[in-house]
Amino acid sequence: xxxxxxxxxxxxxxxxxxxxxxxxxxxxxxxxxxxxxxxxxxxxxxxxxxxxxxxxxxxxxxxxxxxxxxxxxxxxxxxxxxxxxxxxxxxxxxxxxxxxxxxxxxxxxxxxxxxxxxxxxxxxxxxxxxxxxxxxxxxxxxxxxxxxxxxxxxxxxxxxxxxxxxxxxxxxxxxxxxxxxxxxxxxxxxxxxxxxxxxxxxxxxxxxxxxxxxxxxxxxxxxxxxxxxxxxxxxxxxxxxxxxxxxxxxxxxxxxxxxxxxxxxxxxxxxxxxxxxxxxxxxxxxxxxxxxxxxxxxxxxxxxxxxxxxxxxxxxxxxxxxxxxxxxxxxxxxxxxxxxxxxxxxxxxxxxxxxxxxxxxxxxxxxxxxxxxxxxxxxxxxxxxxxxxxxxxxxxxxxxxxxxxxxxxxxxxxxxxxxxxxxxxxxxxxxxxxxxxxxxxxxxxxxxxxxxxxxxxxxxxxxxxxxxxxxxxxxxxxxxxxxxxxxxxxxxxxxxxxxxxxxxxxxxxxxxxxxxxxxxxxxxxxxxxxxxxxxxxxxxxxxxxxxxxxxxxxxxxxxxxxxxxxx
Numbered sequence: 001x002x003x004x005x006x007x008x009x010x011x012x013x014x015x016x017x018x019x020x021x022x023x024x025x026x027x028x029x030x031x032x033x034x035x036x037x038x039x040x041x042x043x044x045x046x047x048x049x050x051x052x053x054x055x056x057x058x059x060x061x062x063x064x065x066x067x068x069x070x071x072x073x074x075x076x077x078x079x080x081x082x083x084x085x086x087x088x089x090x091x092x093x094x095x096x097x098x099x100x101x102x103x104x105x106x107x108x109x110x111x112x113x114x115x116x117x118x119x120x121x122x123x124x125x126x127x128x129x130x131x132x133x134x135x136x137x138x139x140x141x142x143x144x145x146x147x148x149x150x151x152x153x154x155x156x157x158x159x160x161x162x163x164x165x166x167x168x169x170x171x172x173x174x175x176x177x178x179x180x181x182x183x184x185x186x187x188x189x190x191x192x193x194x195x196x197x198x199x200x201x202x203x204x205x206x207x208x209x210x211x212x213x214x215x216x217x218x219x220x221x222x223x224x225x226x227x228x229x230x231x232x233x234x235x236x237x238x239x240x241x242x243x244x245x246x247x248x249x250x251x252x253x254x255x256x257x258x259x260x261x262x263x264x265x266x267x268x269x270x271x272x273x274x275x276x277x278x279x280x281x282x283x284x285x286x287x288x289x290x291x292x293x294x295x296x297x298x299x300x301x302x303x304x305x306x307x308x309x310x311x312x313x314x315x316x317x318x319x320x321x322x323x324x325x326x327x328x329x330x331x332x333x334x335x336x337x338x339x340x341x342x343x344x345x346x347x348x349x350x351x352x353x354x355x356x357x358x359x360x361x362x363x364x365x366x367x368x369x370x371x372x373x374x375x376x377x378x379x380x381x382x383x384x385x386x387x388x389x390x391x392x393x394x395x396x397x398x399x400x401x402x403x404x405x406x407x408x409x410x411x412x413x414x415x416x417x418x419x420x421x422x423x424x425x426x427x428x429x430x431x432x433x434x435x436x437x438x439x440x441x442x443x444x445x446x447x448x449x450x451x452x453x454x455x456x457x458x459x460x461x462x463x464x465x466x467x468x469x470x471x472x473x474x475x476x477x478x479x480x481x482x483x484x485x486x487x488x489x490x491x492x493x494x495x496x497x498x499x500x501x502x503x504x505x506x507x508x509x510x511x512x513x514x515x516x517x518x519x520x521x522x523x524x525x526x527x528x529x530x531x532x533x534x535x536x537x538x539x540x541x542x543x544x545x546x547x548x549x550x551x552x553x554x555x556x557x558x559x560x561x562x563x564x565x566x567x
Contacts, residue, residue: 071107073099184233305329307536330465355503365452370399375458378479389420391509459483473516496526
């Protein structure tokens, strides 16, 4: 412990536990007198595993020193160098690996006997086993006898993994795979729900198989057997029959991906929607993001719509992997702020009243309205939408909801939303306004209004920046892609709002909206960030300087004449 740098007080405490223990003997319920133990702790003592690790670390040091001076020789020295590997330790298992000459075997046995005497930790040689490679049977038996251990032959298993001195065959791996079958026997699935079966398949069983495949590549036949065990377990029915299912197991086991971007109808000039081929394969978002990130390193520069004050640490982590990085955001904050939002935001609402958005906001006090906008791609069920509306009504604040046309259609068509819509209507036009989302309506025009006190958003980057520039606290309900990360930063890093994660419950909506509207700490953080972002985009700010540097780079690259073409 001294060599490992333990404090003297810690060492004294450990030695006190080792040297001052007392124990007794219980015979048929009669407890005898206590007597002191000479050394060691009682069986089952919680500190015992830690003390054992300290002791076997000393064994590792003994073997390393013996290898360094040439008393023993390790294996695979041509691959690992430094005399090769002499031992592997996992929990309370130790594997010793040395060359087979008589001198190495004699030195190893002497070191083990010395270790016994030094630490009073008896090695049970009769329970230990020795496996020898590259020798005749008589030589193998001689080595085992010198070590007083049993001779064991290949193939064998260690920590559940098949080990052999020749090529691992399918039959060896099949034994390991068959062990997993007992965890997913079909009869067990009868007593579990589908959700519980899925959890069992995805966590412990799959983890065990991944552990096996971390060592060996399984052939197609074994993968087929694994899928058969899983499918029988998942579709287990009464008796020996499987439940009827209409989906192939191969489709259920497709690789996971984030939600896909489905092509949406495009608006023609006459207002009609252009039809899109429904059979067209949607874009896998996760793969797209990964491919884009991988190709960034090939670019001359990376231009980011962010600022150094918001993501300085992230930018410093990206910079070493790029030729140049420009943080020029928030870009929308550079626009003229004198435009009137009313000219761009006039549209109809659910009640049919011809009230403009700006006029409705003008009729409310400062920081008294909750602005709700879940973006253009978020998919929300009728039940989730109902929870949001009930939570907003229960929060007690006026709220403005900007929803897509399909979400408005849900509100009028879904039976499960009827109660929520009635609650919104009962709140009155002064407290609840629902309007249709439109491309020409910029969120920052609404967020800039003095009446808006909180922004309930999906956590998209544009929405996050718009709320940050206007100093409005945000409540984030992320859907996919970067939104989970943005939401995490809002709630835990910048502390300018709250992160709902994937929870959609009316009580949570009510609680978080109230906290965002009423918390002075959150509002102070949001306004502090807004002031800093305005400085960043102002003349001489970090983002403005980066933009000037970017313009200089583009000008420089534009001035470079292309090389003449070869003829």
